[in-house]
Amino acid sequence: MSETLIRLENVSKSYGSGAEPAVRNLTLEVKKGEVLVLVGPSGCGKSTTLRLINRLIEPTSGRIYLDGEDVTDGDPSVLRRKIGYVIQQVGLFPHRTIAENIATVPKLLGWDKAKIEARIDEMLELVSMDPETYRDRYPKELSGGQAQRIGVARALAADPDVLLMDEPFGAIDPITRDRLQNEFLRLQQELKKTIVFVTHDIDEAIKMGNRIAILREGSEIAQLDTPEAILAHPADEFVESFLGSGAILKGLTLKKVRDIELHQVPTMSSPVMREQALETLRASDDQVALFLDANDKPTRWIDERALNRTSQPIEKSGRPVTVDLQPEDTLQDALTVMLQSSVGMAVVTDRKGKYLGCCTIESLAKLIMSDG
């Protein structure tokens, strides 16, 4: 895991003699299989740094190594075919079909036809797009989110070890962006590519990165560490101000619901004896109980008032459970659900919807305290 795949050694890039260099004497190592996020204010040279790796920008000085091999000289086109590249503008070829777009690099590498055809379908399925439907469409027929999925599929088509991503989700609406990020993380768990990811959004950096390099002007590394370590111990004022307020809240995106101790509220299911239910409820510390259906799926919050209102069947009284969490959701999601919930708790279920327990503000606070 700790093997270095990409190494920039004392790399500088300056435009003209008088100007401040965009990248100044940068040494950076990317380990095999990790997602390294370059994050920093605009103009800090993070995109330039990324483009030095596939030599879309040629360094003024310094060496670049890929898998131990010096790739600073030699044909840049050959190098780029080994490196996936995803950009914010996506840049699909509008005159080519989705299938042809995905086939770009395999074709450049001279794969045979049957292999390319199979690969196209495989890639479309990988990014959750139906091959039948999308193969022969043109980029103009896609939404922004779909286009970037194809952008990722195209970058992965020739199965490169390295993927460079320059603000890939930057131009996408927040809801779709969130979904794409999650999908991307899921993909990365399977694929284990070595990824260098540029963003200006610290929240995205914390969510996506195994390690984060926070850059200041001239692409100087202010801090390079895991998101947890950076949040817990920012190296200096610059990092602190860049993290912004609420580092603790940001840290919640790193933890999953399964990390916290679930609280058990009283539960009841059909048929409910009102008297008995009331007694259970009074005996417990909680003000509410959960009504579970025949499959153990929580459907309603039941409190004393609901139990006393005999005009309605229990199944229809109380407040409905609208959102449930699953163990792999982040604690930030949990916090949101809790704050929106009428009872200040979030229900956790397994994938099939079966009740597991509840997230409470107290358990969340306990977890944060224990970290501090």
Next chain:
Amino acid sequence: MDFLFSLIDFALARQEQVLEGLAQHTGYVVTVLVSAGLFAILTGVVTRRSQLAKELALSIASVFLTIPSLALFVVFIPLVGLGFAPSFIALFLYSLLPILRNTITGLDGIDPGVLESAKGMGFSPVQVLLKVELPLAWPIILAGIRVSSMLVVGIAAIATLVAGGGLGDFIKSGLARLPLPNSLESIWLGTLLCLVLALVIDLILQALRVATISKGIR
């Protein structure tokens, strides 16, 4: 009505001349469009990275278009003699501007993100040009070629003045014999044939458009 019949009679009596005139005229259009098209596209491609070179090429091409057509046909006679050559040169120079202008516009209009990703995926510079830049600029280049084709069909009628043949022969001989019998018929025949030729060429270019432009950018 009478004039129409006499025009038809006039044409039928000279089928050979009509065919020859059409062939010569079409010859001009085809040779000029192919050569000027290649030259203008090449110029647009070579100058695409430099704002200065683009401006320069465009101003030179526009100068040609401002020279009176009659003069442009004549000035090359001392160099290349009479007939096809001076006419070809004049028409060639005339048709450069629309194609060059559209080539430059087309290449300039390509989404930088598309070029960036093409390079980033490992297209060589020549591959970027042939597989991305030209295909994407092609609809606009072709529109320029269409404008030039109309220009050439019209102006090629002047070739007759430098013994270059073409449908202008009918117009010239009609004018010379005005108002003798059949003179108006001759002028009309030359003019109408030019119109028909322009129409046919436009249809062909339209078909070429459908055949060569990807559905994704149509």
